[in-house]
Amino acid sequence: MLDKLLREVVLIVVGKSAEEIATILNSKKYENEFNIAKKLDLTINQTRNILYKISNVGLVTSIRKKDKKKGWYTYFWKFDVLKCLEFLKxxxxxxxxxxxxxxxxxxxxxxxxxxxxxxxxxxxxxxxxxxxxxxxxxxxxxxxxxxxxxxxxxxxxxxxxxxxxxxxxxxxxxxxxxxxxxxxxxxxxxEKKEKRLLAAEKRRIARAKSGKTSAKKKSAKKVVKKKTTKKKAATKKKVSKKKVAKKKTWALRKK
Ligand SMILES: [Zn+2]
The missing domain is CATH 1.10.287 (Helix Hairpins)
Incomplete structure (x- = not known):
């Protein structure tokens, strides 16, 4: 039914010869203007003339894409179905x-x-x-x-x-x-929710990392402490050895 009504719109706006374009433009996605021309068996200029006539009364919407190699724009079209129906109404x-x-x-x-x-x-x-x-x-x-x-x-x-x-x-x-x-x-x-979750996850990881590094620092301090105690112990031992040696010398002297 919709197709029939849209055909009538084209009939009024452009004329009988362009009627076929209605079925092509009655699409959920935008149609490449070159494909439209091919389907209608018309030149690109003839096709554009039809499209401009419908566009002038605001019944189609278009997007354009730039050809990266050639540098020109290709237009893609479809009906604004609601506007078409309002027009008919x-x-x-x-x-x-x-x-x-x-x-x-x-x-x-x-x-x-x-x-x-x-x-x-x-x-x-x-x-x-x-x-x-x-x-x-x-x-x-x-x-x-x-x-x-x-x-x-x-x-x-x-x-x-x-x-x-x-x-x-x-x-x-x-x-x-x-x-x-x-x-x-x-x-x-x-998407918002996913972003929030991702941000929360990042914060969690960041917290976990900072937790680990502070733990490392603490353990590093402990290591240092241990080393110093070892050193102290070593010096103590040396001292005690010296003392022992001294004692020994004393002992020798006594003898
Ligand atoms: Zn008469």
Whole structure:
């Protein structure tokens, strides 16, 4: 259904010959302009002309990518589906207003016509023309409004049906866009959470490291202390040896 409506949009904006582009632009992802040209069997310039016409009324969105080797930009396009539907809705609403107006006129005033020339005028115009046809001079006849009103009512019903379909498609598109937004928000939230967790993990590792280094420093101090005690012990031993030696000498002297 949506595809049919989008085809109608292209038909109104560009014309019958461009209708095929509707199916290509009715895409979730952006389409490369060269691929569009290929699919339509048109030159890139013909394709761009169509795209610009649709773009001028704001019914497509595009992104561009730079070719790193050649240095030029390639454009990618897709429909702004909601805008397309709003565009159609606007037209239908205006048509309905127009028909409503006509039905009202037919019901409240008399119309005159010339059978031969198929010219139709309202009461005011008929009066100014003295109730005779400006083409052939025949006297105007009163036109029965009932059959015309019936026709207008039929058209009105069809338009209302179409308006309902467009509204339904708009609802669908809005729901789809909202879901996309929610998904995007969830993704951002998830990324934020992951960043927070990562930062917390980094802090934890940093704390653990600083804890280890201070422990190392402490143990280093202990080692130093041990060394000094060893040295002290060694000197003590030496001292005691000396003392022993002295004692020995004393002993020798005594002997
Ligand atoms: Zn006439």
């Amino acid at each position: 606007g037209r239908i609403v205006r048509e309905l207003e127009d028909i409503e107006q006509k039905i009202h006129e037919r019901r409240t005033s008399v119309f005159y016509y010339c059978k031969r020339c198929n010219i139709e005028v309202n009461e005011e115009e008929a009066l100014s023309l003295n109730f005779s046809c400006p083409e052939c001079g025949d006297i105007f006849q009163i036109k029965e409004g009932a059959s015309l009103v019936k026709e207008l009512e039929k058209t009105k019903a069809k338009l209302n049906e179409k308006l309902k379909i467009v509204n339904e498609e708009m609802e669908k598109e809005i729901t789809r866009l909202n879901k996309l937004k929610e998904k995007e928000l969830r993704k951002i939230e998830k």
